[in-house]
Each structure stands twice: as C-alpha cells, then as structure tokens.
Amino acid sequence: MSQWEVRMSNSKGLPYFFNPTTKESSWDPPSGFTKEQIEQFPGAKENLGKTAPARPGQVRASHLLVKHKDSRRPSSWKEANITRTKEEAIEILRGYQAEIGGSPDKFGELAGQHSDCSSHANAGDLGWFGPGQMQKPFEDATFALDVGKISDVVSTESGVHLILRTG
Ligand SMILES: O=C(N[C@H](Cc1nc2ccccc2[nH]1)C(=O)O)c1cc2ccccc2s1
Numbered sequence: 001m002s003q004w005e006v007r008m009s010n011s012k013g014l015p016y017f018f019n020p021t022t023k024e025s026s027w028d029p030p031s032g033f034t035k036e037q038i039e040q041f042p043g044a045k046e047n048l049g050k051t052a053p054a055r056p057g058q059v060r061a062s063h064l065l066v067k068h069k070d071s072r073r074p075s076s077w078k079e080a081n082i083t084r085t086k087e088e089a090i091e092i093l094r095g096y097q098a099e100i101g102g103s104p105d106k107f108g109e110l111a112g113q114h115s116d117c118s119s120h121a122n123a124g125d126l127g128w129f130g131p132g133q134m135q136k137p138f139e140d141a142t143f144a145l146d147v148g149k150i151s152d153v154v155s156t157e158s159g160v161h162l163i164l165r166t167g
Pocket residue numbers: 063065073116117118119125126127134135138156158
C-alpha cells in the first residue's frame with residue numbers, strides 16, 4: 001500500500017491526503033482503503049478530526065507571536081530571557097508581516113520558525129476556541145477576521161501577534 005499521509009492545509013484549515021512517493025495530493029481519501037486503514041495514515045489522528053469546529057460558535061486560528069520584556073512570560077522555546085522592548089518587537093513583527101504578504105502558507109512557515117509561542121511547533125496553529133478562552137484582544141481580532149485572512153499587529157499581555165484565521 002503506497003504510503004499516504006494526512007496533512008493540514010494552512011490556507012484552507014482542512015486536511016488533505018498526500019502521497020510523498022507519487023507526489024499525488026487529494027482532498028478526498030484515496031480509493032481502495034477502508035476507513036480503518038485511512039485512520040492509520042501518518043497525520044490522520046491529529047488532522048482528520050480538525051475540520052469542523054468542536055462546538056458551534058468556535059473559531060480556529062494560527063498566530064505568530066513576538067514577545068518582549070514586558071510580556072506576561074518573557075521566555076520562549078527560542079530565547080530563555082527576552083529583553084527586547086515592545087517597540088522592537090513590533091518592528092520585528094512588521095518585517096514578518098511584509099514577508100508573509102497575505103499568504104497563509106508563508107504565514108505557517110514563518111510562524112514555525114519565529115513565533116515565541118509553543119504553537120510554533122504546529123505552524124502556529126492554536127486549534128479551535130470559543131469566546132472567553134483566549135485573551136480578549138486576541139479573541140476580538142480573530143472573530144473580526146474572515147477565514148483565510150491575516151490580522152494587522154495585535155497586542156496582548158503575551159506580546160505582539162499576527163493572526164491567521166483558519167476556521
Ligand atoms: O498561551 C499559549 N502560549 C503562550 C504564548 C501565547 N499567548 C497567547 C495569547 C493568545 C493566543 C495565543 C497565545 N500564545 C506561551 O507559550 O508562552 C498557548 C500555546 C498553545 C499551543 C497550542 C494550542 C493553544 C495554545 S495557547
């Protein structure tokens with residue numbers, strides 16, 4: 001059985017099927033496999049269950065966070081002790097914003113490399129969340145975005161963020 005994988009499309013926030021051997025990709029499960037076999041594909045567990053909101057009224061987003069010395073937790077996987085000022089953090093984030101343009105795929109790539117949030121390990125994906133779960137400025141900015149769109153700079157107690165709404 002040629003090895004299919006289930007990957008997450010950042011731009012659509014939907015899982016797709018990819019065969020690294022043949023380089024085929026498809027939104028629909030490849031034919032000839034049982035449901036059980038598909039659920040064994042690499043990536044199926046973490047991606048197949050992610051298409052629909054866990055509950056109505058929830059949204060899904062990825063973000064790129066740049067922390068600063070006044071952040072609630074001025075430390076991250078990248079830097080044990082973050083000393084930059086908020087102004088410097090915004091300048092850095094503006095640089096990423098320019099590089100990303102409006103591209104969700106570029107967003108995920110830069111979030112994975114540069115975000116000071118642990119969600120960097122999953123291209124910045126935070127999963128689904130509803131009202132009251134994230135810091136208010138972050139929640140308001142995400143709910144104000146259309147799916148597939150990227151926010152301007154948003155400031156929370158954690159630092160400064162760019163947000164991509166994916167669901
Ligand atoms: O609060 C988190 N991480 C903080 C930084 C941070 N602060 C945030 C504030 C709003 C939204 C996301 C945020 N991430 C940290 O690493 O210091 C989260 C990480 C993750 C990872 C996966 C899914 C949700 C979350 S929420």
